[in-house]
Amino acid sequence: MNPLRRLMATAALCALAAAPLMASAQQLTVSAAASLTEAFREIGTRFEAHKPGAAVRFNFAASGVLIQQIVQGAPVDVFVSADQETMDRGVKEKVLDAATRRDFAGNTVVMVAPAQGAAVPATLADLAKPEVRRIAVGKLATVPVGRYTKQVLDAARLWEPLEPKLVYADSVRQVLDYVARGEVEAGFVYRTDAELMKDKVRVLLAAQGHTPVTYPAAVVSDSRQAALAREFVNFLFTTEAQGVLARYGFSKP
Structure with a gap:
């Protein structure tokens, strides 16, 4: 056989062999x-180890x-929020399967x-001092920690000032x-x-x-991998996954 044809035939056979795996x-x-x-x-890697043939792709951003x-319409299988309000919105919009919603961490x-900084506010009231010029907070519309921060400052009657x-x-x-x-001289984030x-x-x-800061997870209604998505949500409650979360500083919900 012509060497070029032999190479092409080999490549075709390899592609056919790989097709079932893909x-x-x-x-x-x-x-x-x-x-x-x-x-x-880390949890994604561990889940893949338990599910040969499964590949987890993450998209991280503000909830x-x-x-x-x-x-x-983004093609997503599982949604995980840093607050209940955003999850509530997804359920209301009917893009999440409410029956699969579960809180797994806090x-x-x-x-x-x-x-390294000169101005160190020791209390919330210190944020009002002139030397504290900038305070970083999450956007209220899209970032849960921003809304938590507003609650904190509202309770201290400091948000408006x-x-x-x-x-x-x-x-x-x-x-x-x-x-x-x-x-900035100060900011509000999660302990983790x-x-x-x-x-x-x-x-x-x-x-x-x-x-309370709690993290709910739910399967997306239009998921093309609904069964696998439910398995991932359930995996978050295993001893293995909870151990990973604890090591990174997350608490029980």
């Missing part, structure tokens, strides 16, 4: 709150942004400042970056995020006065 592979797309990034990447994408909101100082971020990770780079950059930010206090 067809059997199940790709699961999970849209999850940005604060879950590191923990979920409000993710649910907007799903409402607009967190804490903390006030942080740059590890501090509004001129507020710098709005697209996600909790952007808030963390602003603080870590010293672009602060732990990731404890060499660059310092936790000043645990915020009080907000609703």
